[in-house]
Amino acid sequence: MAIFAAYFKSMEIPKTYNPVEAEAKWYPHWINKGYFHSEPDEREPYTILIPPPNVTGVLHMGHMLNNTIQDVLIRRARMLGKNACWVPGTDHASIATEAKVVAMLREKGIKKSDLSREEFLSYAWEWKEKYGGIILSQLKKLGASCDWERTRFTMEDDLSEAVIDVFIDLHKKGYIYRGMRMVNWDPAGLTAVSDEEVIHKEVQSKLYYVRYVIVEKDEAYDNDDALARQAKFDKGEFITIATVRPETILGDTAVCVHPDDDRFKKLHGKFAVIPFVNRRVPIIQDDYITMEFGTGALKVTPAHDQNDYSLGIKHKLEVIDTLNADGTLSAAAKFYVGEDRFIVRKKITKDLDALGHVVKVEEYQNKVGYSERTDAVIEPRLSMQWFVKMKDLSKPALSAVIDGEVKLIPEKFINTYKHWMENVHDWCISRQLWWGQRIPVWYDGKGNFVVAKTSEEAIALFKKDNAAITLADIRQDEDVLDTWFSSWLWPISVFDGFKDPNNKDINYYYPTNDLVSAPEILFFWIARMIIVGYEYRGKKPFSNVYLTGIVRDKLGRKMSKSLGNSPDPLDLITKHGADGVRVGMLFASPAGNDLPFDESLCEQGRNFANKIWNAFRLVKGWEVNTTIAQPQVNKVSIDWFHARFNEALSEINDHYDKYRISDALISMYKLIWDDFCAWYLELIKPAYQQPIDKVSYDATVNFFENILKVIQPFMPFIAEEIWHLLEDRKEGDDIIIALWPMVEKYDENLLSSFAVATELISEVRNFRQNKNISPKESLELLYSTNANAVNLDLFGGAVSKLANLSLLKQVTEKPAGTFTLVIKNFECFIPLTESVDKEAEKDKLQKEKEYTIGFLNSVITKLSNERFVNNAKAEVVQSEQKKKSDAEARIKAIEEALASL
């Protein structure tokens, strides 16, 4: 490393930071050193589990945000001396992956239906091997310090086994049952999906008013006699229903009215005739009906609507399933068989109208469910599925969050969580797919089933009742389990806590510390992990849940592939550097708030990296001279920055403790840009081509090192790069494992005295600007006393240096013919050859005076209010009194300045 130092002494350091080189160098270095890897030891563990991205996925902006936050937390924990472990992995994402594999096969001209389950799965695994690692390798580009040796996949053998064991166990405990239920059917994915996977969208629909002919209970009505039907129609007795899905008319098995609805009382006990199919169905009464909606009469289609299904059970109605799995009409519909439901909707409307059944059509806004994965319109469909009873299972998970055992950040999500958990529905866990863990249930073909881990175990169980049964007689359930049924085990399964519940890893790392995830999957995943945690470990899976917002574009739209409004994260990294992008992502993203992303944020991040780089360039360019004495300016500047650094550090620590990651970043940004670069380095900087004293240099390097430590979690690459260029480092002295600085005691008075100095410097700079005086031209400055209030003895040198003063001196007499500045409560005079425009000066001071008097008056009013003095806290009253004396002193100073003119 000594070579580097020599190299930079002799050659010019590039003017801009080159992230590409540093990233290529340090990431492999960290890996080789094993810094990301964790094994249980005597240190306190700090664990984060990655929300496993879909194995087929590519990195998008949401991942960038989410993983940057995780990396910041894990890197800081590592520096705090904890045993930091960030477990990565991927999710097999059954429906999403299967859809991709099906599409890939279709392109090759292969239909899924032509393949056996085994053939399909081999294609799917092939796909997974090929594309499954992409997203994780992309995370490496971001700098993610995951323990790659612990990478898991939700469908690897051990994790699948855990899924099966949990299914069997929950079934044994009575939490899992099988039943014919109305489920959300995805006609594109050809599978059931859970309630959570249905996205309701507001759409513009049409509400069709359709009239059905009424017949008496005992009336002979010949379905097949067209003439008789026409006669009945002509008679004009109808009941009109309203529907947005007229194609389901073919499956109607009743018409329902409210029992108290006077308009329909005369129809109680009568029947209606369904058009086309000419089926006689009863007119039933139920108080479920809203009399005000539509016509007050509801067509009942038990096979295709959740409520109708309930009505059907209650009133013992026939169930006619008129839809095929793919959303086309089935043979049971009798008409339009094999045509898609939406085409039929158009056709049947036209045909009904032609037959005189359509009374009117209204525009209507309603919500329609779409599949989260395939975006197909969900059809309620009756089918045999597996469910988890959630009510009792979820109780400990509800109280854990309410009692604060598991903290949600920000807290506003607690209410949402509570509401959901109190109204939790049973969870449909079977999916009519092949990619996933197959349900461990065997059927004997005679209506019996057993739950067992293997076919051998299943046979053994069947044999209890049927000694003759053989393997050939039984069949395993064709369905697989919902992806979330494996990911809810993640916090336990990644540490093999099911296979080996008392192993070293699970005992050490579980419960984990922080989970960083999105509010969108609070119920899908987070709540369910908490449920499993309590059920199987008797403990929470994590202590804190940091919920990020959604990354949006400038127009506030969610970033999505279909809108094409999402930048490619890897392009961003190439363009602005990983550190720049990380900083850009975190500049404006407080927990729970959406991130309005704009590429300029990454530019700002890149500029910040460059700023730090140039600070390094400056310091590294100094020639150190051990023989020269330390100037007084440097000494006080070092004392001041020491105080400022520690003040900022405690702020930053506080932000971290409260998970205010953006705030921590912003504090850091200001510390470096304003305090370190703009003030400290300018103060300490020797004149051009002059050497710096050793004491100041060492102090500066020490500050720089501390600054690098503080930025390391946010900007790991540049931190490591400069760390090594700044000093010769021993093998293994890498900043990634350096210890986080401790907050040291500091003198707060230094901070306030320095603030007076900076104000004075700004005033002089301002004065130059107004008078068009170049910064190169030095000025003289005299100041009157009230020196008890300001200690210019201490920072006078600093002021002279940065305001470019050739003279700074206290005077007792106001010199004539000078310009006057009033700083706080003292006057400053700048002698200039240029003649002073007395009127303008007076005017300026007069305005200043009026303003201050106004302020003083408001303070006096406050202080003379007895109730204020009696009620307000002592410190507040005291501070008001200080305001008063400060204002009075300032007014006095202004008046003196005026008098001198």
Next chain:
RNA sequence: GGGAGUAUAGCUCAGCUGGUUCAGAGCAUCUGCCUUACAAGCAGAGGGUCCGCGGUUCGAACCCGUGUACUCCCACCA
């Protein structure tokens, strides 16, 4: 229909216990600077009905009520 949240500078947001010079930052804008670390920079400036109305309080951006606008979540009105 139920619930939650948000509204502060052109934009994005801080403002943590109601009180620290009359409201802060970053970005953007404007002005002047190619000053020897950095023009991806430096120095400076302008910019506000703290969404409206009412209340509580000695004191309100902050607490309460109400209205408006937007966002999100949940829910089976065809």
